């Protein structure tokens with residue numbers, strides 16, 4: 001069949017340009033990415049073989065192979081995993097499906113300097129394409145398990161790629177990099193050197209559960225040496241803590257999350273007894289671009305006795321912890337358990353409760369012991385965690401204990417509800433808050449005047465979800481959560497500045513004016529009242545205690561309700 005030439009999707013082309021001009025300084029990671037893809041492909045094949053009875057695939061010796069050719073200056077990473085069909089190659093390799101891409105590229109355009117671009121690539125991760133950091137041409141030969149013919153993809157990364165059907169491709173994928181000329185004064189970048197490859201694999205891919213073999217170079221003579229397995233294949237979660245370095249944990253995080261940056265926190269958990277399992281959880285350092293979109297892939301990897309049986313197993317964590325990444329390895333589950341069954345499974349629910357508790361207690365510890373880390377965490381994920389306050393979840397108290405909010409008390413430091421309550425003035429019964437789109441708009445609101453004047457602290461809530469949880473939760477330690485923009489609020493009682501007498505007098509004075517206003521505003525207003533909430537502005541519009549606030553209305557609209 002003829003060779004066809006295709007153009008890369010625009011986004012892919014832009015990314016490739018960055019890779020070719022390699023703004024990313026740590027080029028070694030290209031191998032980690034190719035090995036990670038190969039490992040995923042092997043996992044997928046094993047799963048497919050488990051699920052599909054008739055799958056015509058060879059699963060007898062699943063492994064990853066690296067072959068170096070110093071003369072031709074090529075490096076090949078080969079796997080005998082699931083492979084890709086002709087259409088899949090075009091779809092998966094020719095485009096970038098990640099929904100964060102558009103946002104990423106926008107930021108990239110705005111980042112003028114190389115350092116900015118490097119940071120962005122690190123935060124985005126570019127998997128397969130990272131090969132172009134070290135290669136001026138990449139070739140992929142792949143055959144989907146169960147299919148007869150294979151596909152050859154090739155590109156110089158410059159805007160087009162070619163596809164052709166090939167007959168003699170082995171099952172799985174082989175990615176060959178035609179390496180750029182070596183830096184003469186920098187032996188470190190010679191990716192055809194066996195020791196260099198061993199070092200990289202050991203550093204980044206040791207925990208990969210499939211054997212990574214290095215083929216001997218130039219197997220001349222009768223007794224060619226055997227391929228050497230480079231990785232220990234030991235599951236990190238099964239090793240004792242002091243045996244594993246932070247760096248090793250971080251590499252596992254990068255493999256499961258496809259994030260190129262280190263995680264913020266690593267959480268280990270072992271459960272013994274009738275239902276045994278081990279878990280290794282990670283709190284990412286940064287929220288992914290698509291966290292609030294429908295196609296965000298949530299969930300942990302689920303293993304049964306070291307065998308991956310499900311990616312993105314969402315039953316293991318509640319939706320408000322959907323950003324947590326990691327691995328759970330259970331001893332006593334069936335290998336071909338389905339998603340539907342897992343959702344119902346009693347043991348899985350037990351695990352979910354336990355993991356939830358553990359994550360929240362880790363955040364609490366972080367809050368007590370490492371304020372900077374906690375602040376970073378809450379900035380990235382606070383809005384998601386607060387979604388947990390909307391249900392009747394049993395973790396509400398734990399969530400409220402770690403939640404913090406901007407407040408008029410301090411420009412910089414957010415406060416917890418507990419701290420707010422401790423600062424409450426004598427006679428103040430309620431916790432006051434105001435919602436809005438930003439701290440600035442809230443502070444400029446006339447609703448804030450009286451509170452500012454009287455030194456009454458107000459929480460400044462700017463996440464859309466804030467509108468909802470305050471109503472659902474209703475109170476904290478017996479103190480009502482009250483919006484300064486809703487219903488009648490009487491601050492005078494608290495500082496006793498104005499007597500009942502004085503107020504009656506005022507009411508008399510303005511009775512005529514109020515009556516006139518009510519008459520003229522008629523339809524548009526429910527009521528016109530004298531208020532103590534203003535000090536500078538002459539008037540403000542207040543919603544009824546049970547009305548939707550404007551921000552909430554727009555949030556529901558955005559969700560399509």
Ligand code: ADP
Pocket residue numbers: 033037038041079081082083084092093126127128129172173258
């Ligand atoms: P990611 O791994 O984050 O999805 P990559 O750019 O690394 O992104 O890979 C893109 C996609 O190409 C993968 O999701 C996978 O579907 C496919 N792919 C890449 N390498 C292989 C491989 N060795 N075998 C099968 N599929 C692969």
Ligand code: MG
Pocket residue numbers: 033036037127128258
């Ligand atoms: Mg990848």
